[in-house]
Amino acid sequence: MALTDNKKVTAWVDEMAALTKPDSIVWIDGSESQLEALRAEAVSTGELLKLNQEKLPGCYYRRSTVNDVARVENRTFICSKDKVNAGPTNNWMEPSEAYKLASGIFAGSMGGRVMYAVPFSMGAVGSPFAKVGIELTDSIYVVLNMAIMTRTGKAVLDMLGDSDDFVRGLHGKCELDEEKRYIMHFPEDNAIWSMNSCYGGNVLLGKKCFALRIASYQGWREDWFAEHMLILGVESPDGEVKYVAAAFPSACGKTNLAMLIPPELYQKKGYKVWTVGDDIAWIRIGEDGRLWAVNPEAGFFGVAPGTSAKSNPNALESVRKNTIFTNVVLNLDDNTVWWEGLDKNPPKNALDWKGNPWNGAESEEKGAHPNSRFTAPAVNCPCISKQWEAPEGVPLSAIIFGGRRAKTAPLVYQASDWDNGVFVGSIMASETTAAATGATGVVRRDPMAMLPFCGYNMGDYWQHWLDMGKKIKNPPKIFNVNWFRLSDSGKFIWPGFGDNFRVLEWILRRCEDKVTADETAIGYVPKADDINLEGLDYTIEGTRKFTRDTLGEILTVEKDYWLEDVKNIKEFYGKFGDKLPEKLAEQLSALESRLKA
Ligand code: GTP
Ligand code: SPV
Numbered sequence: 001m002a003l004t005d006n007k008k009v010t011a012w013v014d015e016m017a018a019l020t021k022p023d024s025i026v027w028i029d030g031s032e033s034q035l036e037a038l039r040a041e042a043v044s045t046g047e048l049l050k051l052n053q054e055k056l057p058g059c060y061y062r063r064s065t066v067n068d069v070a071r072v073e074n075r076t077f078i079c080s081k082d083k084v085n086a087g088p089t090n091n092w093m094e095p096s097e098a099y100k101l102a103s104g105i106f107a108g109s110m111g112g113r114v115m116y117a118v119p120f121s122m123g124a125v126g127s128p129f130a131k132v133g134i135e136l137t138d139s140i141y142v143v144l145n146m147a148i149m150t151r152t153g154k155a156v157l158d159m160l161g162d163s164d165d166f167v168r169g170l171h172g173k174c175e176l177d178e179e180k181r182y183i184m185h186f187p188e189d190n191a192i193w194s195m196n197s198c199y200g201g202n203v204l205l206g207k208k209c210f211a212l213r214i215a216s217y218q219g220w221r222e223d224w225f226a227e228h229m230l231i232l233g234v235e236s237p238d239g240e241v242k243y244v245a246a247a248f249p250s251a252c253g254k255t256n257l258a259m260l261i262p263p264e265l266y267q268k269k270g271y272k273v274w275t276v277g278d279d280i281a282w283i284r285i286g287e288d289g290r291l292w293a294v295n296p297e298a299g300f301f302g303v304a305p306g307t308s309a310k311s312n313p314n315a316l317e318s319v320r321k322n323t324i325f326t327n328v329v330l331n332l333d334d335n336t337v338w339w340e341g342l343d344k345n346p347p348k349n350a351l352d353w354k355g356n357p358w359n360g361a362e363s364e365e366k367g368a369h370p371n372s373r374f375t376a377p378a379v380n381c382p383c384i385s386k387q388w389e390a391p392e393g394v395p396l397s398a399i400i401f402g403g404r405r406a407k408t409a410p411l412v413y414q415a416s417d418w419d420n421g422v423f424v425g426s427i428m429a430s431e432t433t434a435a436a437t438g439a440t441g442v443v444r445r446d447p448m449a450m451l452p453f454c455g456y457n458m459g460d461y462w463q464h465w466l467d468m469g470k471k472i473k474n475p476p477k478i479f480n481v482n483w484f485r486l487s488d489s490g491k492f493i494w495p496g497f498g499d500n501f502r503v504l505e506w507i508l509r510r511c512e513d514k515v516t517a518d519e520t521a522i523g524y525v526p527k528a529d530d531i532n533l534e535g536l537d538y539t540i541e542g543t544r545k546f547t548r549d550t551l552g553e554i555l556t557v558e559k560d561y562w563l564e565d566v567k568n569i570k571e572f573y574g575k576f577g578d579k580l581p582e583k584l585a586e587q588l589s590a591l592e593s594r595l596k597a
């Protein structure tokens with residue numbers, strides 16, 4: 001029985017069912033009893049494995065197909081009517097051709113299977129930011145992940161009423177055939193079709209597909225932003241909380257920064273960090289002329305490897321219950337999970353992410369896939385902000401961009417104003433990671449960390465940022481950070497993780513005009529004395545102590561590297577033709593002249 005009599009919904013579900021031909025349709029009503037029955041069914045078919053319920057209550061394990069462990073950017077399409085609206089950084093397919101191709105793949109693909117209809121809300125139900133989607137899927141794994149990552153069930157359909165304003169998501173596992181794997185977005189139809197994958201970002205359609213690709217297009221049309229940003233609050237000893245949003249590319253530290261625990265000296269003074277979101281921010285201009293942000297998600301789909309009691313205790317605490325683990329190591333001795341970087345005691349009697357016997361004491365191979373993930377409810381997080389579901393969101397004091405740069409970018413710098421900040425975001429670059437298929441460690445331009453997620457022409461997206469700037473009376477200050485500068489022998493120079501708080505503190509002091517900075521060709525860089533290193537005990541390569549001089553090294557702006565970068569940016573900007581905002585071209589030539597001066 002359909003949970004709604006919204007004719008637009010029922011007609012669309014009927015149409016999709018006529019195409020995919022499932023044996024039956026089951027609506028997800030949001031009840032725990034229904035989800036529990038689905039977990040039991042998935043366990044009975046082997047789709048999920050129930051973990052040690054004493055140690056990990058409510059936790060499950062899943063291994064995906066070996067060729068299906070990351071987002072597939074080369075098979076992800078923006079199917080706008082006009083090719084120019086997809087722009088030079090997206091793959092494009094003409095919509096009627098895309099529907100035809102996909103219909104061929106979907107035809108009859110759910111025969112012998114159940115089609116689950118998952119109504120979901122991005123944003124707290126009732127929030128003015130909230131938007132509705134419905135995902136049709138033949139995967140229980142997807143249903144259970146969606147139930148953690150979004151608000152699902154009947155309340156969502158009640159919020160929708162008889163409106164036509166919902167995203168139509170169709171997902172089918174089909175045969176998990178790589179050659180027929182497509183992630184298609186139809187921004188003008190409010191539709192997403194995903195086939196032949198069962199990996200997170202490809203199939204949890206609320207996340208990257210809706211909350212970024214479709215929503216960025218909606219934001220362009222409706223004067224708001226959908227961004228690949230974490231949101232966190234910094235509470236100072238007097239109890240005041242200031243919020244920042246930060247855009248880093250995939251697997252570049254958003255979850256870690258969002259859940260950061262300040263160094264001891266700050267804790268003693270009474271500083272705290274509160275998590276609002278770890279991956280996506282929807283941002284609107286508030287009545288006070290500031291930017292207000294919500295996290296549209298309800299859970300964390302986080303990178304497992306590297307998560308430890310030392311690096312991110314809050315994430316570790318978040319995955320102790322009601323969590324789904326994907327492609328990590330399965331410890332056969334006690335039916336728990338493990339991943340590289342968790343601790344120094346890898347299990348000896350285990351299965352690796354491919355399901356092969358694995359002895360962590362002897363194996364040269366990694367046990368967990370580098371992009372193995374946990375799906376955990378946000379409410380599990382010990383430092384979840386009291387405001388994380390606030391319908392109106394939280395006001396932003398700063399926006400931070402950042403990437404993985406071995407050399408060029410300093411630890412932190414500040415843009416001179418909004419337009420220059422948009423420029424700083426537009427020239428972001430980062431080394432690729434395991435979050436997407438393809439080579440890792442290759443530097444590529446990744447504007448605003450949105451390269452794989454912008455649902456329209458990136459040139460229009462930049463213009464949208466510039467245009468919004470004129471409407472924001474009290475804009476946040478804009479910064480760029482780089483935790484990943486490498487020493488000559490290839491080690492991270494900056495300690496990172498909790499110590500990133502030292503940089504956050506500088507950023508917030510800059511927002512309040514409480515500290516001066518050095519003006520450089522690229523923007524305002526801290527004076528080395530103004531980043532607090534008190535209590536920092538960090539040794540690089542086991543020999544070199546981190547000192548004020550080391551800090552000086554990673555605050556330098558090497559003109560030669562930057563001039564190389566300018567060449568690369570010119571080439572990148574060149575792809576956009578007349579879609580490149582004039583202001584950005586001006587910003588680039590101004591940067592070049594400053595570097596040459
Ligand atoms: P997505 O979920 O893919 O969007 O990733 P993310 O941006 O949330 O990245 P996450 O916080 O999961 O970190 C990814 C990897 O970067 C992990 O292996 C972390 O250990 C590592 N990392 C995070 N923060 C830091 C840091 O400050 N310094 C260093 N050296 N590594 C970091
Ligand atoms: C990312 O790759 O940026 C992620 C994971 O957050 S996924 O949901 O797969 O996109």
Ligand code: MN
Pocket residue numbers: 228249250251279
């Ligand atoms: Mn992400």
